[in-house]
Amino acid sequence: MYAILDIETTGGQFNEEGITEIAIYKFDGHQIVDQFISLVNPEIPIQPFVVKLTGINNAMLRSAPKFYEVAKRIIEMTTDCIIVAHNADFDYRILRTEFRRLGYDFNAKTLCTVALSQKLLPEQTSHSLGKLVRALGIPMADRHRASGDAMATVKLFKMLLDKDVEKAIISGLIKSEIQKGIAPKLLDIITSLPSKTGVYYIHNEESKIIFIGKSRNIKKRVNQHFTGITRSAKKIQAEVFTVTYEETGNELIALIKESQEIKINKPVYNRSAKKNHFSWAIYSEKDNEGYLRLKLQKIDGRKKEIISYTNAADAKNALFRITANYHLCQKLTGLYETRTHCFQHTINECDGACVGKITASEYNERIQNFIDKNSLDNKNMIIIDRGRNINERSAILIENGVFKGYAFYDLNYQITNPNILKNILVPMESNKEIQRIIQAYIRKNKSLKIIHF
Template identity: 45%
Template sequence: MYAILDIEATGGKKGEEDIIEVAIYRFDGKKITDQLISLVKPDRKIDAYVQKLTQITPKMVKTAPKFAELAKRIIEITDGAILVGHNVDFDYRMLKQEFKKFGYSYYRETIDTVPLSEKYFPEAASYSLGKLTKELGIPISDRHRAAGDARATLELFKLLLDKDYHKNIVKKENKKNESTSTKFLSYYEELPNSIGIYYVFDKNKNVIFLSKATNLALNVRKMLMGKSNLSNKIRMGIDSIKYQVTGNELISWIKENHEIKRLKPSLNETNRKIEFPYGLYIEIKNGYKALILQRFRKQENGAIIKFTSLSLGQKLLSLITEEFELCPKLNEISKTEKCLSYEVGECFGACEGIEPVQEYNSRVDQFMEKIQLEGKSFLIIGSGRDIGESSFVWVENGETQGYGYYELNHQIKGLKRIKERMIPIENDPDINQMIKGFLFTEKYKDLINL
């Protein structure tokens, strides 16, 4: 199975681009069995050069889904498939880069049609997609748009499969399938593609490893097929695997953190301290309160929020800036000389000293009030394990007490009902930090103050 893809991006410095359009055709070697075509709302501006090349404008992507909304669909349509693209390294890097922003390790094997074209069409004048397809008589519409380029790549790939007399391309797919048809297949073939946590047991029924997973089947498969020392140790010691669906990432993270400390699996770092190398700080610029993301520094006031990675910090700072209508230039998200948000009417002019300081700082104070956990008690309502079920995480007086599930609202009305359904955990500063950040991920359904 193949997944023919093409991606258009915002442009910019390598590693800082965002996807603005994606097209994927799932291809079984004979016909298209599934497809995904969508614009994507980026977190950064689209370069002028890219707008001219692709004709994709900021207005077009303004109401498009964000990558996080398409992520599950992308995982599904490429599951068990080899990614095929023209200069596929770029498309694959962009996917991995976007998934990494929310802590997901995306892995697929790839086939690049450029070297294959060089091999099977040695007389071609050029191997750029536009010129090569024209020379081969392959019709291409919507050049430099994801759907048009992906469809042209698909037609090119069909020709390459026909020219591949020795079936080397198919052999690569068969080799991939054989590698997954090992004795380890039974451990993950029945696992769901759901968010949860899995436990690896040895022959003595002891848990030797456990981990959260955004996709249980995919994560376990990757773990068992990996080449790391940890994967080798797990393969040597595994006797069985059990799992629990959690319904959402926050509970997976809390449960993993809690269970490692409770069970002390031999292959987990049982005494690990979660690292938060980046922090969000307030700096005064001409009277305005700017939110600045920097490496964690020990100072009297400390960080407002701490982050496990730079990409997570950047993502959440963008969400905070958008939600509270703050200035991206003041918050150092935008590195341009002029504030583009002000020029298009999305910034009220703090960067130019136009907006009154008091009005701007009042919105920063609103953010500070939202992020303040001390003394607050509330429930974070999220997705449940099944349709019709919801989950909750209970924070009381700024400390996380536990989590649980319910089907009807009256089942969590009052502290007594909450405690009846709650799985308690020990208070952990690391969890409280993660909850601060989670409040801005837009991944929960509701926040109920108690």
């Protein structure tokens, strides 16, 4: 659990400042579960430049509660939480100073979103909160007020969690829980998980990820791990300490994250069960007469496939449909073996490429139409899909045929420009497996919104 906060102060000499406003949002890694926002009477004057910056003046604070009156609520909001703030050293120092004045030793672990953004968003020219949220398209209200800055920090932190593909932030939280001796039982873990689409991470007692999976129902899938009787399921049951998850809103991002994060984190039980999801593919090659032929065969990493499939039956059925839809010849697509013309030519459903009745250039144009429609080569597109809630959408960027990454964005901000999208993108490396995942998803979901640029 995280306590994401922002504090406004009177200004003044080091360790003599007083708090004028505090906002704390308790965040479980997915959503805000509690909040506390209050003006605070510092009992000392506010510096004029601070009044100009925040709009908070001495008159506004006369009837506000003093720090000792809100101290109990602050402790309730931050107990067993990691404190997150933009420039956390400052906010944490101010809190400790105020509590010290009350004779209480306030201690907590902290995370600084300045340091996190410098590590995870190195391309940004500035890591100040105002400039960072503008560059990332994060909506912000009440700048330099505690509630506005704290809410912007929540949204920034959510984005940083997405970009932390090595899961260093989450691992730090789990290490904190381990130190407290919190070890939830399997049933408690399942109860805490959502029945939504996303990626889940099974951690052992050293906070290491031992398995990564994706599902359209995270709760149901993890329950299968915990009730399974296979050797790998029994090992997971014996070693699991906790399960974390990320909702993705749609299956495409879940598939991409699962594929890439397995490669990055190398979970021990994914490696033992590793398999190639795509085993068959359609290739094209030119015959001696100059006709392009489609060829169905097992995946060959040395060749460039047009489309790939998970099994031979699906691939062959698809090739029959492709042959019909593009008016191709079953002999030249390997579906009808013959020394003469194909059977479809006998019933006038093939115009004779198999016996040279149409030219190679005319036939090859149909093959090329098929390749152009189904290949990502040299294409620039943004794939728009569902987000994690009704107010959000997701975007996947393909540039020059290469997958660049994904992002979630608020519906108030329409993403149609790739340059805007790049600022909020969770960058990922492209590889053949991810290209195949994207192609398969586009084929399966005909109503996807795709923006070409």
